[in-house]
Amino acid sequence: MKRLAILRKTLSLRNCGKEPTLKTILNKIGDEIIVVNELLIKLELEVQYQEQTNSSLKGLFESLEEDYKDVQHLKGNIPPDLSQVTVTQNFVNRSDLDPEEPVKVEEPAPTKKPPKEQRSIKEKPFMTSDEFNGIPAYMKSRLTYCHINDVIKEINKAVVSKYKILRQPKKSMSSVARNLYHRFIDEETKETKGHYFVVEADIKEFTSFES
Numbered sequence: 001m002k003r004l005a006i007l008r009k010t011l012s013l014r015n016c017g018k019e020p021t022l023k024t025i026l027n028k029i030g031d032e033i034i035v036v037n038e039l040l041i042k043l044e045l046e047v048q049y050q051e052q053t054n055s056s057l058k059g060l061f062e063s064l065e066e067d068y069k070d071v072q073h074l075k076g077n078i079p080p081d082l083s084q085v086t087v088t089q090n091f092v093n094r095s096d097l098d099p100e101e102p103v104k105v106e107e108p109a110p111t112k113k114p115p116k117e118q119r120s121i122k123e124k125p126f127m128t129s130d131e132f133n134g135i136p137a138y139m140k141s142r143l144t145y146c147h148i149n150d151v152i153k154e155i156n157k158a159v160v161s162k163y164k165i166l167r168q169p170k171k172s173m174s175s176v177a178r179n180l181y182h183r184f185i186d187e188e189t190k191e192t193k194g195h196y197f198v199v200e201a202d203i204k205e206f207t208s209f210e211s
Helices: 002-018 020-076 129-133 145-167 175-187 200-206
Strands: none
Touching: 020 129, 020 145, 129 145, 145 175, 145 200
């Protein structure tokens, strides 16, 4: 009986689809379902973005909390030998000094100039949810928002590792770093001069990324 009821309902719906007025309503319902589906996809992407942001902020908070604890511990355990140095002035009677002899004043030792800071290595910024939503659906394939940013993270890792070696003094290089240094130099061209770039060998060398 249950199967017969289902068949009757199916045939009834099928007949409804043939009527012009009901067919128009069904088409509108289909269009609304497509719109709702697109909104659900956007909502899912936004949730992924918020989860990733929340995870990053949580890690930053834990790191700052550990640093704060270390500072508080150091502040409460300063050794007495490292107390602040105060400048004292010796007072003498003018009668003990020759009025014609100038008083010698010790000049402070010249401070050393701080070492010149190296220019930071430029990294590619992560993709935002708005940028991801602007990609046509046929180009996204199976790539997700998080997957794309994971790829950017690995590429940045390779760039930083490569240019740290290029900026390292040659005298302090190991044999492995020296070989990589010469390879990096050989791969440079007029087009890449002055720009940050990596090749496939750099991705394999410095990351665990798997295509």
